[in-house]
Amino acid sequence: MIGSDLTRSDSICSDPIGSELQRYExxxxxxxxxFRITLYAAGEAAANEAAQAAFKRIADLDATLTNYNAESELLRMCRSSGPGRPIAVGNDLMHVLSHAQSLSRETDGAFDVSIGPIAKLWRKARRRKELPDSERLTLERKRVGWQFIQLNECxxxxELARSDMLLDLGGIAKGFAADEALNVLKQHGIARAMVDGSGDIALGEPPPGRTAWKIGIAPLAAVGGKPSRFLLLANCAVATSGDAFQHVExxxxxxxxxxDPKTGLGLTTSSSVTVVAPDCMSADSLASAVSVLGPKRGVRFVEQQRDKKTAVLVMTVATGKAKLVESKTxxxxRQQRANQPSD
Known part of the structure; x- marks a missing residue:
């Protein structure tokens, strides 16, 4: 079991194709x-093999996309590239950067993976419970700008067209990893599965005997509170971006x-953005983008997308008052009270 936590439900479910499936976590x-994987398989051996392969795929992507490991492909590229120095990269890194750049163009920079230097300053500020030095912040902002990331997909x-740029894929990488893990499970014959990367959730076919997975949305005002709103979803993804656990006062x-990439400052309106999309990389990155755009602009942006399968809910708290804004989709x-038991 490669060090994974495994629990098996007591119930055995009959799948439409006739095999008996058990739940594994x-x-x-x-x-x-x-990262949590919930799947339904015919036996423990099949479940273990599929989960091991899925976690290996996540680990490989972690080694490629992280900005916490100096030897990751991402950080090696950041060190090696610069004006006039294009660097060859692997398929995974190119795929994620291509998606990120498309969203940056569409949102006029509300989503920007070049935010690395400023994000690094704010991580230190949260630890010290103080604001970043204003002069240092001004200096680091000169290293930021999605338009200076030049991709040649052919x-x-x-090529990073400014010196000493530092990319941060924290707003998109977990979603991509969840998608890829779910694909690996499918390749191992596991269709009924859910991959949850701490709120970035990729969903396959629903549990046996159900029409969907039941996903709870936690209330913004109560950290760790029980979900009061629920979604019934399958064969799509859902992601939530919020600041309940990561902020500084x-x-x-x-x-x-x-x-906000344009100001270099942390957002000052407490919010939680939940996005439902066809894939988790889109849901993850859109949740970050809508957080920066704000409720009205963010919802309008989602509603203007050609893909009508994408939806967003924005919860904000300002001056002690909670407010909900959601797209028509x-x-x-939405389901306020679901009768189906949690999965």
Missing amino acids: FSQPRMGVL RRTV VDGTRYSHII FGLI
């Missing part, structure tokens, strides 16, 4: 969070870990 820490190269102002899939 696995977890491993990856990408700085706990040659599979990346300085002189009475609450600064989120989510940074979210209203179609």
Whole structure:
């Protein structure tokens, strides 16, 4: 079981194809969070083999996309590239960067993976419970700008057109990893599965005898509170971006870990953004982008997308008052009180 936590439900379910499926749960820490896999398989051996392969795929992506390991492909590229120095990269890194750049263009930079230098300053600020030095922040902002990431997808190269740029894929990598893990499970014959990367959730076919997975949305005001809203979903993804656990309060102002790339400052309105999308990389990155755009602009942006399968719910708290804003598509899939037991 490669060090994974495994639990098996007592119940045995009959699948439409005639085989008996049991529920298995696995977890491993990856990408700085706990990844959980819930799947239905005909036996323990099949479940273990599929989960092991899925976690290996996540581990490989972690080694490629992380900015916490100096030897990751991402950070090696950042060190090696610069103006006039395109660097060849692997398929995974190119795929994630291509998606990120498309979203940056569409949101006019509300989503920007070049935010690395500023994100690094704010991580230190949260630990020290103080604001970043203003002069240092101004200096580091000169190293930021999605338009300076130049991709050549034919040659599979990346050129960072400003010196000393530092990319941070924290707002997109976990979603991609969840998608890839779910694909690996499918390749092993496991169709009924869910991969949860600490709120970035990729969903396959629903549990046996059910029409969907039941996903709870936690209330914004109560950290660790029980979900009060539920979604019934299958064969799609859902991701939530919020600052309930990562923020710093300085002189009475609450600064989120989510940074506006244009100002270099942490957001000061407490919010939680939940996005439902066809894939988890899209849901993950859109949740970050909508957080920066704000409720009205964010919902309008999602509603203008050609893909009508994407939906968003924004919960904010300002001056002690909670407010909900949702896209029209979210209203179609929302379920306030689900009768189906949690999965």
